[in-house]
Amino acid sequence: MTLVTIAPDHPIATAEFFAGIGLMAAALEPRGFDVQWANDIERAKYDLYLANRPHAVDAFKLGDVRGVLGDQLPNIELATASFPCVDLSLAGNRKGLTGEQSGMFWEFARVLEQMNELRPRAVLLENVHGFATSRGGKDLRIAMERLAELGYSCDVIAINARHFVPQSRPRMFVVGLRGDLPAGAQLGVPPISDVRPGWVQQIHALNQDLPMHYIDLPGLPDGPEDLRRVVQRLDADDARWWDEERTAKFVTSLAPLHAARLESLAAGEKTAWRTAYRRTRHGVATWEIRADPIAGCLRTTGGGSSKQALVQAGRGQMRVRWMTPLEYARLMGAGRFKTRARTDNQALFGFGDAVVVDVIAWIADNYLLPTLRPAALI
Template structure:
């Protein structure tokens, strides 16, 4: 991925920083993270393993303890606040929940910053944010951002346009003071980043300051896992043994079993991801029909980790996906993935943003809004 050098870097305050993939996507475009916060020590450890010079700027702790007076000057504030109360797989308590309700703490810190609050904000969450409590949670969030002086835009991007993972997410971009050059007020036309449900958000809120930018079409994206799979010898101990593989095959429904047999009979080796789900009180496995991964998730998000199925030429092998494969699916194949346990690494990546998506937003929205007179010089990494 190309990197960009800005004559004047964009300073970033990163809330709910996680393991640092938001930072990575922005840094590739010349942004500079000056402050980061997260409550999870394991995520902090991976964040610092990949940027040791961030020791002083990373603040481990509860966002409820952060005060606006302690914040450095920043042009951009990002917030990938917890999705567990908004996700369809979660408890649906919405912004009243103890996790997703941390949005209000982010807004409080911005309010306490007064006139020094960032010019642009970037919120990221699951699509369930738009439907939680019949859309009322998103409406309240948009109202709160307007009270802080921000005009909001909403876009939806599935990471499958960049990596072989279906990972739909929505982004709310707030802009203070003058709108970016070329911004429009009103209801946006339909596009791949503004499908009908996003357009309906604008239609429901004519009373709020909202705007939109014309954005390019998203790229097509990869169609298989060949660039993600960590190649292993047949004797590698991470492959499940015959008994466990047999139990996996035996749990498949008739339709799923037929899908696996078709893959097994192929002339080439192919890969599929699989989830373990509970159907009627019985644990079963389901193999994804297409060649990309399902959405990486955390156990707190209501779903198990993914397994990899390798099939073809009369053979079938299965194993859990590795931290490196998770990292590659998040656009962070060069990231150090070593954590206290593999599960901690998987949790960190499953709860993060895709690097390429953030860089695309930076290229096509954040830089035009914050550096309208030029974005710098691009060099190959």
């Protein structure tokens, strides 16, 4: 069986809520999706979005989603919503969908309701794993209840971007389908798989009184082993490397375990790279070097442990610096993304709460396209 490529003259009209810098569109558009409408409230993200997709200047509506009305959207088949995770994240305040930021889900649902019979065939929600546990699981439950009221059957999957890029970035997705389910959809509790580990299976099991379905999906790839294809090679005299004084402070702040880790890396015969986080312990800033050769989850730059540093060590030497916007882009599967912003921190902020291009592309290829454009047999 061979899947027929989607016809270029029949694109899938898409709306991108909470669009950020546009990595959802970057993943979808090469696969036959046409992002005809996008919205975000952040001016800096809007600027980066249009720097990479200048043709979308009329499609992007900069402003608060609370001001969006259903009749303002074009006819679409897919709506995506990477709504804010602040109130759902374990590192956040855990107010859940009652919080001011994560509560923007309700605005997304309101717009869908206002679209009436023109609601899209499919919706794709993306958020952190905390969405599943927020308020004891109540938030995910009431979100799926709301989608059910709007005519959607839900499927839940989880994917760590580690399978595609050298970054540990676990995320969960809710796929809502309206109308008749596709031929490959099944009812009941799904078997455990790469995208539906035990805790996701439990979500399905606990919510069988709601319209739920699942579609069998292939296994996930292994992913790259380390950061070598991500690291931006800088000259030894590049000003972005920290000077001796700052590097010494970095080293002296390391706990014994992390100091030993650095010493071992520096003694190696080959150059190696690790990422490091800054933590505050009892009011004192300390650094921790990641044990494995991949990046931790990129976050929005707001202080504390939000920014990652890069440690380069080997052959008796070591250097440290902040990771660059290009490295962040590569870790998000967007190596060709134009990262020019007013400041590096603006670019890092945009990548910190974006989606990983490769993950969305995988979902599009294996779930959305076969559903919205059923594959033909050759």
